[in-house]
Amino acid sequence: AQKVTQAQTEISVVEKEDVTLDCVYETRDTTYYLFWYKQPPSGELVFLIRRNSFDEQNEISGRYSWNFQKSTSSFNFTITASQVVDSAVYFCALTPIYNQGGKLIFGQGTELSVKP
Amino acid sequence: GAVVSQHPSWVICKSGTSVKIECRSLDFQATTMFWYRQFPKQSLMLMATSNEGSKATYEQGVEKDKFLINHASLTLSTLTVTSAHPEDSSFYICSARDVSGRADTGELFFGEGSRLTVL
Numbered sequence: 001a002q003k004v005t006q007a008q009t010e011i012s013v014v015e016k017e018d019v020t021l022d023c024v025y026e027t028r029d030t031t032y033y034l035f036w037y038k039q040p041p042s043g044e045l046v047f048l049i050r051r052n053s054f055d056e057q058n059e060i061s062g063r064y065s066w067n068f069q070k071s072t073s074s075f076n077f078t079i080t081a082s083q084v085v086d087s088a089v090y091f092c093a094l095t096p097i098y099n100q101g102g103k104l105i106f107g108q109g110t111e112l113s114v115k116p
Numbered sequence: 117g118a119v120v121s122q123h124p125s126w127v128i129c130k131s132g133t134s135v136k137i138e139c140r141s142l143d144f145q146a147t148t149m150f151w152y153r154q155f156p157k158q159s160l161m162l163m164a165t166s167n168e169g170s171k172a173t174y175e176q177g178v179e180k181d182k183f184l185i186n187h188a189s190l191t192l193s194t195l196t197v198t199s200a201h202p203e204d205s206s207f208y209i210c211s212a213r214d215v216s217g218r219a220d221t222g223e224l225f226f227g228e229g230s231r232l233t234v235l
Contacts, residue, residue, distance in 0.1 A: 042228075044229055109158075
């Protein structure tokens, strides 16, 4: 069975604080993709990152960074110096690479609120 | 980058009517598109996989006759909610994958979503 767990339902921080969103996944597949998406109040899904299971290198993109730990099946997302515009629901998702990359299994989402 | 567009972005209809939602890949061909459903404050759940030129594959628990999917061309998939009821009110979002080789990186492109409210 495949499953993505985002244990934090809601997080509230003050602007400029760092915040980490946790993501733990379960899969029996040896090759898979992991994703993070941002969903602002308007509803559209904004792609943030895709990581394949072969690549355990951590990644940094501006204020965003991702920590992929295959040993603990985690793919955590950190926002440094958070801003009000970061307020949104963030989803972690998983799909097997063989599955045409289309059938994403989403976590429950973490609603991040950044207060000024 | 690749763009997927949905129309309408929101729709309000009376109970018993049917509503059609379109999902278009604007600058790439998509032999496969995916339809998700999201209830308020909940996650996205895959409803069905739309295959160009063939029948859609529905996830367990999704009524085929209720949610009609047609993928008539390589750039268009439609979802029709038939005889809609208030419990069908939800956010419907589609996605497509560019398999042309140009951008076949496993990335999925999502539409803007369509918010359906059934009165």
